[in-house]
Amino acid sequence: MAKNRQKNKEEKTSPAADLASNVKFAPDTGHILLFDQRMLLMHGFSVGEMRRELIASIGLDKARSVFTRLGYQQGIEDCKRIRSQINEDVDMSLSLGVRLREIEGFVKINPLIKMSYSEDKPFYGDYLWSSSWEAEAHLTHVGLSGEPACWMMAGYASGFCTSLLGIPILWREIECVAMGHHQCRVVGKPADMWDDADRDLSFMKIEDFVDTPLKASSKSGVRHSRAAVETGKDNTFGELIGASAGFNAVVQLLKKVAPTEATVLFLGESGVGKERFSKTLHSIGPRAEAPFVSINCAAIPHDLVEAELFGLEKGAFTNAMHSRPGRFERANGGTLFLDEIGSLPLSAQGKLLRALQEQEIERVGDVRSRQVDVRVVAATNQDLRTDVAEGRFRADLFYRLNVFPIEIPPLRERREDIPLLLNVFLERYCRKIGKKITGISTKAFDALWSYHWPGNVRELENMVERAVIMADDDGRIDIHHLFHGGETLGSQLFSVSPVGRLVTDLHKSDTSTNPKLQSLLDTILGQEYSFEQLESLLVDRALEISKGNQSEAARILKLGRGQMQYRMRKVKT
Numbered sequence: 001m002a003k004n005r006q007k008n009k010e011e012k013t014s015p016a017a018d019l020a021s022n023v024k025f026a027p028d029t030g031h032i033l034l035f036d037q038r039m040l041l042m043h044g045f046s047v048g049e050m051r052r053e054l055i056a057s058i059g060l061d062k063a064r065s066v067f068t069r070l071g072y073q074q075g076i077e078d079c080k081r082i083r084s085q086i087n088e089d090v091d092m093s094l095s096l097g098v099r100l101r102e103i104e105g106f107v108k109i110n111p112l113i114k115m116s117y118s119e120d121k122p123f124y125g126d127y128l129w130s131s132s133w134e135a136e137a138h139l140t141h142v143g144l145s146g147e148p149a150c151w152m153m154a155g156y157a158s159g160f161c162t163s164l165l166g167i168p169i170l171w172r173e174i175e176c177v178a179m180g181h182h183q184c185r186v187v188g189k190p191a192d193m194w195d196d197a198d199r200d201l202s203f204m205k206i207e208d209f210v211d212t213p214l215k216a217s218s219k220s221g222v223r224h225s226r227a228a229v230e231t232g233k234d235n236t237f238g239e240l241i242g243a244s245a246g247f248n249a250v251v252q253l254l255k256k257v258a259p260t261e262a263t264v265l266f267l268g269e270s271g272v273g274k275e276r277f278s279k280t281l282h283s284i285g286p287r288a289e290a291p292f293v294s295i296n297c298a299a300i301p302h303d304l305v306e307a308e309l310f311g312l313e314k315g316a317f318t319n320a321m322h323s324r325p326g327r328f329e330r331a332n333g334g335t336l337f338l339d340e341i342g343s344l345p346l347s348a349q350g351k352l353l354r355a356l357q358e359q360e361i362e363r364v365g366d367v368r369s370r371q372v373d374v375r376v377v378a379a380t381n382q383d384l385r386t387d388v389a390e391g392r393f394r395a396d397l398f399y400r401l402n403v404f405p406i407e408i409p410p411l412r413e414r415r416e417d418i419p420l421l422l423n424v425f426l427e428r429y430c431r432k433i434g435k436k437i438t439g440i441s442t443k444a445f446d447a448l449w450s451y452h453w454p455g456n457v458r459e460l461e462n463m464v465e466r467a468v469i470m471a472d473d474d475g476r477i478d479i480h481h482l483f484h485g486g487e488t489l490g491s492q493l494f495s496v497s498p499v500g501r502l503v504t505d506l507h508k509s510d511t512s513t514n515p516k517l518q519s520l521l522d523t524i525l526g527q528e529y530s531f532e533q534l535e536s537l538l539v540d541r542a543l544e545i546s547k548g549n550q551s552e553a554a555r556i557l558k559l560g561r562g563q564m565q566y567r568m569r570k571v572k573t
Contacts, residue, residue, distance in 0.1 A: 019099050034104075035081040044105075048137030055142060061203075064151045067134075068203040071152035072243055075159025076416045083164070089558070090117060090164065090442055097160045098127075107132045107153055107184075115161070115188065118555065122190055122439075123161065123169055129153065129184035135177035148173035150184055151203070157188060159243075162419045166445030170197050191423075240273070240280050241424055242417035246409035250277065257404045258285045263356070265341075265401045266379040268408035271456030274379035275339060277408060282335040287375055290334030295327045298343035305348045306364050310355070313365035328361045328372045335375045341401065342382035342393060353397045376401070411453040411460065418448055421457060425464035426477075433468050440477040443558050447479045447489060463487075536571045539564075 024033040032039045054063040075097075082096050094115045102108060108130045115125035129135075129150065138149035148154070154171050161169035168191040175185040191197050242248075257264055258281055266274040275294060282292045300308050311326030327336055338344075344352065355361045356376060360369045378401050387393035411418070422440070430437050440448075453459060467481040483489060524534065538557065546552035554564035 019096060020103055023103065037077070037081065044133055044137065045140075048141045051137060052141035065203045067151040068155035069243065069248075071155025071157075072159035073245065073416070074152070075156040075161075076163045078156075079160045079163040089555075091115075093164055094161070097157075097164070101153070101156060105133065106156075107134075107150075112185075117165060120551070122193060123165060123167075123188065125171075125186075125188040127186050127188075129186060132177060132184050135184055138178040144180060145176065145178040147179070148176040148184075149178035150176060150186075154186065154200075155203070157186065159416075161188060163416065166419050166422060166440050166442070166448070168192070168201075168419060168423045170194055170200055172200055192427075240276055241420050242414060243420060244409075244414035244416040246414040247417055250406060250408055253404075253406045254281055255284070257281070257406075261286075261375055263375070263401055263403040264377045265403070265405045266377070266408060267405055268379075268381060269410045269454075269456055270381045271458035272408040272410055273457050274381075274408060275337065277406070278335075278337045278377045278379065281377060282337075282375075285335070285375070287334050291331050292335050292337065293327050293331035294337040294339060296339045298340040302345045302347075305345060306351060309348065309352065310361040311363035311366075313363045323363070326361065326363065328355060328374055329370065331374050332372050333374075335377055338376065338378040340380060341378040342380040342384055342387055346392075346394065349394045349397050353394065353400055356397075356400050411456045412451075415449055418460070419445075421460055422448065422464060425461050426468065429465045429468040433465075435468055435471070435473050437468060437471055438474060438476050441479070441558070444477055444479040444482055447483065451483075451487070451489065535567065539567050539571055543568075 022035050023039075024031075026033065032041055051063065051067065054066060058066075078097060078100055079093070082093055082100065094117070098109045098115075110128045110130065111126070112128060113124065113126035115123065117123040132150050132153065134150040134152055138145055142149075150173050154173050157171035158169055161171070169188055170191040171186050171188040172194070173184060173186050175181040175183065177184055191201060194200070254277065264278070264281060266277060268274055278294075279292060282288060295308060297305070307326065309326050309328060311329055312324050314323045338352075351361075355372070359373060360371050362369050384393055384398050384402075388395045388398050422445075426437060426440075448460075448463075455462070463482050463485070466484060467477045470481040470484060471477050529537075539553070542553040542556045543550070545556060550564055550568070557564065
């Protein structure tokens with residue numbers, strides 16, 4: 001009896017049991033909150049009916065995409081909140097993700113093989129889902145299915161684990177009540193360990209560009225497989241990958257404007273991928289078979305801008321020994337991409353405006369006009385409205401370019417895309433450099449997630465290339481492999497959790513206001529220990545908790561085995 005009471009007491013005070021206490025009902029203000037995020041209590045029957053209508057109106061595959069991506073986003077959001085508010089390790093976070101989905105009322109989850117992840121073996125999990133709302137809703141509103149129907153749950157599990165571990169994890173439903181099975185069953189493992197993951201992965205992406213209903217699609221050679229788009233092995237779509245809401249919004253705008261001839265102005269910070277998006281716009285548009293020509297307006301001396309844009313006749317300059325076409329002529333019939341348009345000198349802005357309005361240009365030193373048929377796409381990281389107000393940019397040119405503006409969010413506002421981009425870049429540079437990298441440490445991924453990314457996607461790519469070079473073959477990427485080029489990380493406060501685990505403030509939303517943590521730090525700092533002594537104490541305590549098991553001690557401290565052995569040797573000396 002006493003043992004049972006003690007067990008019940010432990011269960012009630014466990015982090016999993018405590019999750020339910022984060023659900024707050026405030027009917028006086030019309031709010032339901034989970035981790036201080038607003039939730040909605042909706043009728044399952046109504047959502048099931050909406051599911052049926054979506055399937056009827058847009059088709060099964062597109063409806064599945066919508067619900068899978070919705071679940072994927074929910075998984076990412078829940079993971080962020082668990083890791084920011086509950087100070088536990090990866091294994092505990094995985095368990096809490098399971099429990100949280102049960103609290104949200106979607107399903108009851110029972111393990112066949114519990115999720116596990118370590119440096120020694122890849123992620124794997126095998127679970128039974130019972131009382132699945134999605135399976136029941138599909139049977140009620142649609143009928144018996146020929147394929148698994150728990151789309152949101154599969155997306156949720158994939159998003160949660162991908163966000164937590166920093167590598168693309170794919171959960172696949174291999175049995176489903178909606179298909180007539182007794183229970184739903186799912187298996188999760190890294191996406192690259194599935195032999196046929198392309199179709200499942202496609203449902204997590206915002207759009208499939210190759211299905212765009214454009215006339216040019218059937219005539220041109222711009223069709224690309226989903227697999228190429230997802231894995232980044234295709235040159236055109238390599239970096240155009242993401243699942244965040246910000247990425248979704250950009251792609252929706254891209255698809256709307258692609259079939260037209262409208263001028264597009266891409267806005268965004270340096271490194272967000274403006275040129276990559278412009279190439280995709282060209283590739284899925286009606287001019288896909290024609291040239292795509294780009295020019296960086298900031299990289300050309302002011303006295304040569306007109307010659308580069310409009311061409312040059314022999315004898316126009318002292319050293320002009322031959323006539324040559326400019327970028328407008330070279331792009332004739334296709335797309336001209338004007339990068340960093342805000343850097344264009346005022347003297348050239350007027351001629352550019354005329355070329356856009358009249359669709360004709362004059363080469364430097366020539367006396368005749370030439371007709372051109374060009375779609376112009378421009379990009380800038382400047383505030384052109386401010387430049388117009390301050391006289392640095394022509395107002396009439398701005399309004400001519402600003403027909404269809406598309407703002408690409410910075411990477412810090414679409415952190416959900418970091419695991420996907422990270423995987424693409426890892427594959428690319430492992431192949432290019434000829435190394436095998438087994439993964440990335442949790443500590444390193446947390447640092448990537450919390451970093452402010454002033455250089456955006458370009459900086460992430462450069463950082464991954466550097467890390468692949470620095471890391472050992474058959475090894476894992478750690479934080480020191482990534483942040484080795486002068487980048488500034490926020491300060492990280494270390495403490496020991498109640499179960500002896502080393503914890504950083506990357507897992508806490510606001511450690512500075514945590515009085516217990518502040519008190520602990522004040523106590524430690526008041527003892528006049530050196531940093532080396534504190535490190536030695538942490539290593540000794542981890543070994544004591546693990547009863548001398550070095551691998552377990554390394555896991556407690558979130559270290560690789562090699563790092564642990566290095567610190568043990570350091571302590572001994």
